[in-house]
Amino acid sequence: MTGLWRQRPGERAGRWLALALCLALGACGARGGVEDALDVPEPQAGVDVQRLTLALRVDPTELAVSGRATLRVKHPNDLGTLVLGLSSAMQVDLVRVNQQPVQITHEENALAIPVRGDSSLVEIVYGGTPDAGLYREETEAGGTVLWTDGWPTRTAGWMPGVHHPSDPVVWDLALEVPTSWEIAASGTPEAETLEDGWRRGRFVTSEPAPLYTLAWAAGDFAVTEQAGSVPIRHLTLRGDSLAVGALERTPAILDTLEAMLGPLPYGRFATVEVPLVYAGMENAAAPFFQTQLYGEASGALEEVMVHEAVHQWWGNDVVPADWRHLWLAEGPATYLTAVLYERLDGRTAFREQLVRMALLSRDDARRRLVPDALASPEAMLSGTVYQKGGSFLHILRQTVGDAAFFAALRATLVAYDDAPLATASFQAELEEASGVDLDALFETWAYSTNLPTLKTRWDRGTRTLSWELSGASGGLSGIGLELYIAQDDASGVYVPLDAGTATLTGGKAPEVYPVGWIADVR
Template sequence: MRRIGGLALLLALAACRSGGGVEDAPDVPAPQPGVDVQRIEAVLSFDPETMTLVGRATLTIAHPDTVGRVWLGLSGAMEVGTVEVGRQPVAAEREGAALAVPVSGVTSVVTLAYRGVPDVGVYREETPSGLVVWTDGWPTRAAGWLPAVHHPSDPLVLDLTLEVPRRWDVVASGTPAGETVENDSRRARFVTSESAPTYTLAWAVADFAFTDQSGSVSIRHVTLAQDSASVAFLSRTPALLDTLAAFLGPLPYGRFATVEVPLVYAGMENAAAPFFQTELYDAPAALEEVVIHEAVHQWWGNDVTPADWRDLWLAEGPATYLTAETVRRLDGLEAFRQSLVQMALLDRRSAARRLVPARLADPEDALTATPYQKGGAVLHLLRLTLGDEVFFRALRQTLRTYDDRPLSTAAFQSELEEVSGRDLDAFFQRWVYGTGVPTLRTRWDRATGTLSWEIESGWGLERVGAELLVRQSGATDQYVPLDDGVASLPGDENPEVFPVGWLAEVR
């Protein structure tokens, strides 16, 4: 039986990550060499009815003593009042969504007061459960409400206090660190225990239903009232988190929450509290697979961040492939193989495209099937090439070495080579930096019931254990080793041939 899971939905909706609305992402300043926003303490007062936000953010920033000024991204819709450095007022320069703050020395504490109605990054929608307001930071939309360096190479710790009218519930990235209700206001504080890129820092306000779940870490499911019964679909969340921790290490951020909001795409990997699309709560299998995908991101993409938007495959490739691996450990080999076949069903252009683009004018241009599915397929081929023990040991070492640090593709290759003791330059030149895919030529002889095939040489696919799925109408699916080159089939119909987790043009 063919599994119809969340991977298909997730991949189909990846290109919709243009945000909660139709606005373009702010044109924020590029990161400056040596400038590192390490921590932000933000206090926001927000009215969901009027969408008015009043904020005060204190940033701890390390920087070279020669930098002169640091550039931060904050939407032009936010009116900046006072700017202080070390509690001393300074004159900042403003150019659209760019804010230049004068600094000296090697560390500065910068405090900004601002207010306005966000024009990007904060969204609202009426639902059967009432009004929902949520944020979406991808790729730079967090600049709609948070001043920061909005680039994956500069992850930070966020200490967020959000004040709303008392009838509203609040959820946010990080671990809850206290909530008070006084008079007509609710104040809730959340702290990320480890760094995360700004596009994974988010909050939501609505009339939520909360369900806590027992597990080895703190787990909470946050739904809209209309879907509170759908929490039953998430019963395996403790098992999937424990499964991931068994081969990746302890869960970053120390807790995990699922949050339902009206996203236009399947899920968003917000640190410690991923957001999920409302439509998924009517699709149990899809919901669970997307939860696994966003859970993997807590390690790959959040705790270890891509060094550049061009390295996005280092977040989406592991999230896609390790979702399939988690399915294998929970549901068995057949489920794993089906997930791999689905992952490798990639259109010709996306399969042939470089995993690391030579140039990328806009980070949203990276949101194709390539970093997801091709990224996952390349990881599967690395696993076949290196063997299970070395492959997973290399993943764990990379997570330890680059904990709270940006990871480039070159650095990932170095980690794999160090652990395996192998030169992987040819592999990376072919599959990561190169274009095209190998050709798999097949021949069906109906008279003898024989299917034969030949893979184009030079791609490193021979003698690594790669498999093919052979599907024939009216017959049971067969998984056959690529190296066999021939298989006998029981039926007369022309068979279909699918690579299992690796890429090829089948002819």
């Protein structure tokens, strides 16, 4: 999920922040959004859903589904009862375990199933009208669109499973909709058939992904294929087909990310236009993007696409150990978007990204990246995990150096491939790659509410700005951090943080912005 938006540095922070948070948190409209997230069971220790095969028929008119889900599950010998999340709005007609019918209970979005041994093949037949996760809307660009949006637990509205980032699954979806509808979904599209008025498409993910990143859509889509090192396709609503030109650099973007992080986890990439509330959603192999972006001329669509593309590695392939560690998905997606523009467009573009990344409210800046406790996943949705998380990564990169930083990223992706990643484990990978003790930095930026203060003084007579750091500023000096100084009557300049002073050309009091790091600027 993203709230990134392209804007020139030096413009007022409040305007950019309002738009960014509107896009990221789903505050721009009433359809979908995280406000209808479901309370679902917590993961059970030792339970690992490895594969989910789902046959789903959808009636778009009634917004009703009928499904058959088969889950291959490993679990402890003494588990006794497997508990899965599935909305109570779904009527469960039959459950089999290892091909034998069993008696279950289904209350408060929890489906309790008796199991034995250390593994089970669980088959669930169900249906109904979802109360979350499935949405329909009339659009000017392409008629009626039907789509799913699963973050953080809304896939439980129409699909059984463990709705938590720590248990990614391989999914095999067979989706049926009326023939007048076209289908897009997470995974690799297999053969499509038309029979008795129904269109049946099959999609399979080559690697596991969290349930909230598994999604599908149906509508009147125009499909544009792009040549690249992996198969690429763009699905736009019919009336927006020309807007796909904004995504012409997708092959170069994916190649750049692969050079940085390793092979694309899902082996192919698609973009899908739907009426999302927020800007984008990182659905595995097929991110979904907000319809409004396709009418913008600001470059926002490409930038949001980069953010969701990074998520294919960070968030989908390597998954957060729990919601408290969500910054390990959103921080890399935010910061590596800036790095991508550094590699494609140069240092000026990188600096502009960093200035915007470090613009966030004082409350968000002071909030812990890894909270001690969490009332709900939705409580994590703020500029903290996105922008503070990205800024912390920039500080870490400057501290350990490029070679060690990118080596640690790649090592983490290998060591935690399809496995839950906690902040302490990520720190260990960075320390292993660099040989640097990072306890103090992680204590300050990940686990505390401390924030350095940057005190500035403007001498109008000499046109000199001076500054000094105080408070939680250990580790920020001597690592090449910068300030961006903007004046209304002069061009902005970048200066080293360690310089302490700068003589400016303009006469008006300047505005000071940390470049990719966070401080309380006074």
